[in-house]
Structures are given as structure tokens and as C-alpha cells.
Amino acid sequence: MHTDNLIIGGGISGLYLASKFADQEKDFLLVEARDRLGGRIDNHKGLDLGPTWFWPGQRRMTTLCKNLGISVFEQQNQGDMLYEDPNVQSERIPSQQYQMTSYRVDGGISQIIRGLEHKIPSAKFLLNHQVREIIRTEDGLTVNLNQTTNKSSVSAKRVFLALPPRLAARNMALLRFVE
Ligand SMILES: Cc1cc2nc3c(=O)[nH]c(=O)nc-3n(C[C@H](O)[C@H](O)[C@H](O)COP(=O)(O)OP(=O)(O)OC[C@H]3O[C@@H](n4cnc5c(N)ncnc54)[C@H](O)[C@@H]3O)c2cc1C
Structure with missing residues (x-):
């Protein structure tokens, strides 16, 4: 799989960026580790849990x-x-x-998540895919993903980290250069 712009993280930051790419008809893909979008923004029966x-x-x-x-x-x-x-x-x-x-x-603040989500074609989201590694090659970037049972990869021209830097540092091997 290849994309020009790969966004890692489906919280408000990643979704906003994805909505901008969708508006501009640019090629992109958003990968999210969890089975839902919104990240730290969550809502239970109309009640904000967290950001309010x-x-x-x-x-x-x-x-x-x-x-x-x-x-x-x-x-x-x-x-x-x-x-x-x-x-x-x-x-x-x-x-x-x-x-x-x-x-x-x-x-509830998750209305913003739903509003952004509706602007983006569902084929542009890859849920349940956790990024484990980003490798720089001569042709661009290769992003290795873990699903529950499978492994897969996406090549991209540009990668956008839309997640807390602490999580990226802890869980991802970043920008290892492969000859
Ligand atoms: C309890 C609480 C209350 C808050 N209250 C407020 C408030 O009232 N007002 C306010 O302005 N802000 C508040 N905040 C802060 C606000 O929630 C965050 O600033 C904002 O939601 C961050 O959005 P984000 O998209 O940058 O990151 P996140 O929402 O953290 O999204 C990151 C996404 O990346 C995904 N991800 C992580 N690792 C990987 C990986 N390896 N591969 C793929 N995906 C990955 C995560 O699953 C997540 O969906 C609060 C936060 C908390 C926790």
C-alpha cells in the first residue's frame, strides 16, 4: 500500500489534518491503533469523558x-x-x-470528532492498526503496522505524527535509515 501523506493517530489533531487533505483532494491515509476515532476525546451517552x-x-x-x-x-x-x-x-x-x-x-465535544469524520471518506481510515516502526529508505518512508494478528506496511512520501510524542518515543522505532 502507498500513500503520499500518512497520518498516525485519529484524535482531533489527526482528523483535522485529514479533513484538510480531503478538502484539498490530496492523497492521504490515517492509521489509528484503536477501534475508534477521537483519541482522548470520548463520550458516553452524550456525556464528555475527559476533554470538555x-x-x-x-x-x-x-x-x-x-x-x-x-x-x-x-x-x-x-x-x-x-x-x-x-x-x-x-x-x-x-x-x-x-x-x-x-x-x-x-x-458533547465528540460532535467535533463526528463532524470531522463525516468530511473524510471511510476508506481513508485504517483502524486497529498500530504503528510500530518507521523506516527511512531511499524511496521515502516505510511504516510497519501491527494488527491484532497480522503485520502489514505502508509506504509514504510524508508521515505526520498526530499523537503524544511520549507515546511515539515509547512505542515506535523511528526513522531508522536502511541502506
Ligand atoms: C481527562 C482529560 C481532560 C482534558 N480536558 C481538556 C479540556 O477541557 N480542554 C482542552 O482543550 N483539552 C483538554 N484535554 C486535552 C485534550 O484531550 C488533548 O489536548 C487532545 O484531545 C489531544 O488530541 P490529539 O489528537 O493531539 O491526541 P490524542 O487524542 O491523544 O490522539 C492520538 C491518537 O493516536 C493513537 N495512537 C497512539 N499511538 C499510536 C500508534 N503507535 N499507532 C497508531 N495510532 C496510535 C491513539 O490511539 C489516539 O487515538 C484533556 C485531556 C484529558 C486526558
């Missing part, structure tokens, strides 16, 4: 939601906040100590 808010300075998030036709609303922050920690006594924090404008996405 964005802030007024993040104009690209506002623009992205607008372009995807997703509505946002301001986080309700009137009243006191109750902070629960299983190891210490719960703490009541008066509203004037934490008030900060933030926004949430109608239906």
Missing part, C-alpha cells in the same frame, strides 16, 4: 465548530463549586474564586 471545555482565546476552535455547523454554549458558572477528592474532605469553593468564561459543545 475550550476558552475564548481559542479562536480556531470557535471557527472549527462554526464551519462544522456545531453550536456551542457558555459554561454555566454561577454558584459555588463543590470539589470532591476521595482522600480529603470535600471543599466548597465560592464562585468568585474560580469564575472564568469557557465554552462547551452542544451534544
Whole structure:
């Protein structure tokens, strides 16, 4: 298998890049280790698990939601906040100590993942494929993948790492040059 642009990671970063390639009709493929897209963004029955808010300075998030036709609303922050920690006594924090404008996405932040996913043909995703190794050859890059039982590889002109650098450093052999 060959592609011009190989994106590793199907979180918001990888999906956004994939949507740009799709808009520009460029050749690309996105590989994701898990059986679902979204990465750290996940949602259970409309409830955000993990990432939830964005802030007024993040104009690209506002623009992205607008372009995807997703509505946002301001986080309700009137009243006191109750902070629960299983190891210490719960703490009541008066509203004037934490008030900060933030926004949430109608239906949960995974709406952004669904919106980006709909812009990309499903044939451009390879789920359940974990990248183990990236090898630089004279012709470009070869990316070796592990599936549950099989191994496969993709050759690419360019590779984009859209995952935490810590995971790439720990789990991938990177850019080994083969004569
Ligand atoms: C509990 C929690 C709360 C947060 N709250 C907020 C918040 O309120 N607001 C905010 O702005 N941010 C928040 N964040 C941060 C936000 O979640 C991340 O910045 C963002 O989701 C990162 O997206 P990403 O696409 O860069 O990476 P990720 O979402 O980590 O995506 C990386 C993808 O790469 C895949 N992958 C990893 N290794 C491989 C491999 N070898 N081969 C193939 N695929 C691989 C992973 O499975 C994953 O799908 C929060 C994070 C957490 C954990």
C-alpha cells in the first residue's frame, strides 16, 4: 500500500489534518491503533469523558465548530463549586474564586470528532492498526503496522505524527535509515 501523506493517530489533531487533505483532494491515509476515532476525546451517552471545555482565546476552535455547523454554549458558572477528592474532605469553593468564561459543545465535544469524520471518506481510515516502526529508505518512508494478528506496511512520501510524542518515543522505532 502507498500513500503520499500518512497520518498516525485519529484524535482531533489527526482528523483535522485529514479533513484538510480531503478538502484539498490530496492523497492521504490515517492509521489509528484503536477501534475508534477521537483519541482522548470520548463520550458516553452524550456525556464528555475527559476533554470538555475550550476558552475564548481559542479562536480556531470557535471557527472549527462554526464551519462544522456545531453550536456551542457558555459554561454555566454561577454558584459555588463543590470539589470532591476521595482522600480529603470535600471543599466548597465560592464562585468568585474560580469564575472564568469557557465554552462547551452542544451534544458533547465528540460532535467535533463526528463532524470531522463525516468530511473524510471511510476508506481513508485504517483502524486497529498500530504503528510500530518507521523506516527511512531511499524511496521515502516505510511504516510497519501491527494488527491484532497480522503485520502489514505502508509506504509514504510524508508521515505526520498526530499523537503524544511520549507515546511515539515509547512505542515506535523511528526513522531508522536502511541502506
Ligand atoms: C481527562 C482529560 C481532560 C482534558 N480536558 C481538556 C479540556 O477541557 N480542554 C482542552 O482543550 N483539552 C483538554 N484535554 C486535552 C485534550 O484531550 C488533548 O489536548 C487532545 O484531545 C489531544 O488530541 P490529539 O489528537 O493531539 O491526541 P490524542 O487524542 O491523544 O490522539 C492520538 C491518537 O493516536 C493513537 N495512537 C497512539 N499511538 C499510536 C500508534 N503507535 N499507532 C497508531 N495510532 C496510535 C491513539 O490511539 C489516539 O487515538 C484533556 C485531556 C484529558 C486526558
